[in-house]
Amino acid sequence: MRPDTITIARAELAADASQELIAALNVELRALYPEPGANHFGLKPAQVSGQSGVFLVVSLNGTPVGCGAVRLIAPDTGELKRMYLSPAARGKGLGRRLIAALESEARALGAKRLVLETGTRQSAAIALYRATGFQPIPLYDEYCLTPETSICFGKDLA
Numbered sequence: 001m002r003p004d005t006i007t008i009a010r011a012e013l014a015a016d017a018s019q020e021l022i023a024a025l026n027v028e029l030r031a032l033y034p035e036p037g038a039n040h041f042g043l044k045p046a047q048v049s050g051q052s053g054v055f056l057v058v059s060l061n062g063t064p065v066g067c068g069a070v071r072l073i074a075p076d077t078g079e080l081k082r083m084y085l086s087p088a089a090r091g092k093g094l095g096r097r098l099i100a101a102l103e104s105e106a107r108a109l110g111a112k113r114l115v116l117e118t119g120t121r122q123s124a125a126i127a128l129y130r131a132t133g134f135q136p137i138p139l140y141d142e143y144c145l146t147p148e149t150s151i152c153f154g155k156d157l158a
Helices: 016-032 094-108 123-131 141-145
Strands: 006-010 053-060 063-074 077-085 113-119 135-137 150-156
Touching: 006 094, 016 053, 016 063, 016 077, 053 077, 053 094, 063 094, 077 094, 094 113, 094 123, 113 123, 123 150
Parallel strands: 077 113
Antiparallel strands: 006 053, 053 063, 063 077, 113 150, 135 150
């Protein structure tokens, strides 16, 4: 049996694979958080291009199975956005690899700290962020409006 081929590469937010992964993420999030205002889906192409940020797609044996972005929200602070792995790709260590790749991209953009928001009902995501060194931080920005469904994390980049 041959080992899986895993790639993590930059992609355009508007690319078909990127949009398909984001659509799958949105379906999953809407099912978990049906209450009004609980979902924060905003991400614009300009926020993940040039010196503002990057969007990455994870492929397993040539098939896109996950994505994630980092965007600068301050000169020295990046925010992880749109982290997703298809259910079939979970439990293979791809989330850790994606976070490591996003941390590397954030450093290249000049970030010294990363922050993120995830939902309170996403126990696997929360466990992944804690396992990769993220610590709970106070809610920030629009997430202050959804304290019952949002949890924020931060991590200093070495």
